Amino acid sequence: MPTAPDDLPLADKDSEVARLVAAEDTRQRETIRLIASENYASRAVLEATGSSLTNKYAEGYPRKRYYEGMEVIDPLEELAIERAKQLFGAEHANVQPYSGSPANLATLLALCEPGDTILGLSLPAGGHLTHGWKVSATGIYYKAVQYGVRRDDHRIDLDQVRDLAREHRPKLIWCGHSAYPRTLDFAAFAAIAREVGAYLAADIAHIAGLVAGGVHPDPVPHCDVVTSTTHKTLRGPRGGLILCRKEHARAIDRAVFPGLQGGPHNHVTAAKAVAFGEALRPSFRAYAQAVVDNARALGKALAERGYDLVTGGTDNHLLLVDLTSTGISGRTAAKALDACAIEANGNAIPFDPRKPFDPSGLRLGLAALTSRGLGTGEMTRVAQLIDRVIRHAAERDGGVEPAFRDTVRAEVRELLAPFPAPGLGTP
Numbered sequence: 217m218p219t220a221p222d223d224l225p226l227a228d229k230d231s232e233v234a235r236l237v238a239a240e241d242t243r244q245r246e247t248i249r250l251i252a253s254e255n256y257a258s259r260a261v262l263e264a265t266g267s268s269l270t271n272k273y274a275e276g277y278p279r280k281r282y283y284e285g286m287e288v289i290d291p292l293e294e295l296a297i298e299r300a301k302q303l304f305g306a307e308h309a310n311v312q313p314y315s316g317s318p319a320n321l322a323t324l325l326a327l328c329e330p331g332d333t334i335l336g337l338s339l340p341a342g343g344h345l346t347h348g349w350k351v352s353a354t355g356i357y358y359k360a361v362q363y364g365v366r367r368d369d370h371r372i373d374l375d376q377v378r379d380l381a382r383e384h385r386p387k388l389i390w391c392g393h394s395a396y397p398r399t400l401d402f403a404a405f406a407a408i409a410r411e412v413g414a415y416l417a418a419d420i421a422h423i424a425g426l427v428a429g430g431v432h433p434d435p436v437p438h439c440d441v442v443t444s445t446t447h448k449t450l451r452g453p454r455g456g457l458i459l460c461r462k463e464h465a466r467a468i469d470r471a472v473f474p475g476l477q478g479g480p481h482n483h484v485t486a487a488k489a490v491a492f493g494e495a496l497r498p499s500f501r502a503y504a505q506a507v508v509d510n511a512r513a514l515g516k517a518l519a520e521r522g523y524d525l526v527t528g529g530t531d532n533h534l535l536l537v538d539l540t541s542t543g544i545s546g547r548t549a550a551k552a553l554d555a556c557a558i559e560a561n562g563n564a565i566p567f568d569p570r571k572p573f574d575p576s577g578l579r580l581g582l583a584a585l586t587s588r589g590l591g592t593g594e595m596t597r598v599a600q601l602i603d604r605v606i607r608h609a610a611e612r613d614g615g616v617e618p619a620f621r622d623t624v625r626a627e628v629r630e631l632l633a634p635f636p637a638p639g640l641g642t643p
């Protein structure tokens with residue numbers, strides 16, 4: 217097929233970018249990836265994301281667009297919508313949000329007026345910026361009240377949620393988190409929201425794959441709106457999603473476009489459709505269960521090595537490790553681990569005496585390793601490696617000796633070798 221002038225493959229056209237992309241492929245192949253919000257998208261998802269659909273503008277919704285040339289885009293977006301509705305049993309789905317934060321802002325734009333009171337889990341307790349944290353637009357344009365977790369067991373304090381809801385009469389209550397290792401009681405949140413006449417919105421960005429796979433309680437029957445990203449446990453492309461009751465469909469759609477966004481990212485919509493299709497397969501239920509099993513196994517193996525787990529363990533895909541007793545911070549530990557090809561992030565723990573940039577905790581998520589096929593048998597080895605690096609760094613004021621680093625990196629490569637990274641192949 218003749219090609220357009222100057223239409224060269226990336227490697228020939230721009231070797232500098234090509235080199236960096238290839239280096240990131242290698243890094244992801246050769247790293248134990250434990251960042252709880254990350255995963256490996258499948259080859260099919262990556263292909264759809266890299267398609268000609270990126271060239272098309274499509275402001276509006278299927279059959280109601282502001283541009284022509286929609287004979288492919290319309291059925292594609294309808295397919296993504298139908299699959300999302302089927303996957304989550306939702307009455308309405310909007311697949312256009314660029315990511316989770318815009319999905320949350322669109323929810324507020326749809327259901328609240330600026331200045332209305334909203335109630336959400338605070339960031340230091342494991343919540344998300346967009347649930348009303350003070351530096352986020354959601355904390356600037358809305359009167360945000362924040363609930364936390366109990367001091368004794370670090371679980372969400374539903375009594376406090378109820379008390380704050382009664383006192384402040386919020387227009388909307390958020391449930392959901394970015395760093396909370398336990399399941400959410402959506403029915404209890406719904407009872408509180410009903411009592412005070414608030415809308416209930418669940419942000420399931422982290423746990424969407426677990427909900428879809430049937431291993432986490434289902435928010436959809438209890439909530440007015442459910443928002444999500446599509447790239448975490450759901451294993452799709454980097455993007456967002458809003459599910460809602462039929463009565464909110466028009467408001468949500470108008471909030472996303474024209475309220476907040478311009479043209480949808482059609483290449484990402486296609487990849488979302490692929491991911492929803494993948495998650496509708498029976499094998500995805502096994503994947504979701506394996507994620508939780510792996511998180512529990514890694515938690516057990518770390519606890520056996522003396523690590524303190526926030527709430528004592530996990531019910532979902534993530535662990536929050538309190539490193540106070542090791543003498544190094546979560547950030548120092550994350551940097552030492554990163555040097556050794558083990559990727560995680562420093563994270564605040566509840567009532568953290570340290571600053572958010574250099575917190576006491578380490579957040580570990582199992583979605584990505586599980587996508588490679590590692591199972592509970594490998595989690596002991598992963599815990600051993602983490603423990604060795606943290607002890608090494610703690611004894612050296614955070615430092616990592618080059619010979620030690622190279623030894624661990626080689627062990628990581630050896631551990632990962634039998635488990636090809638989806639979309640990227642073997643080390």
Ligand code: DSN
Pocket residue numbers: 252253316344394
């Ligand atoms: N940045 C995501 C996370 O790591 O949890 C949330 O937006």
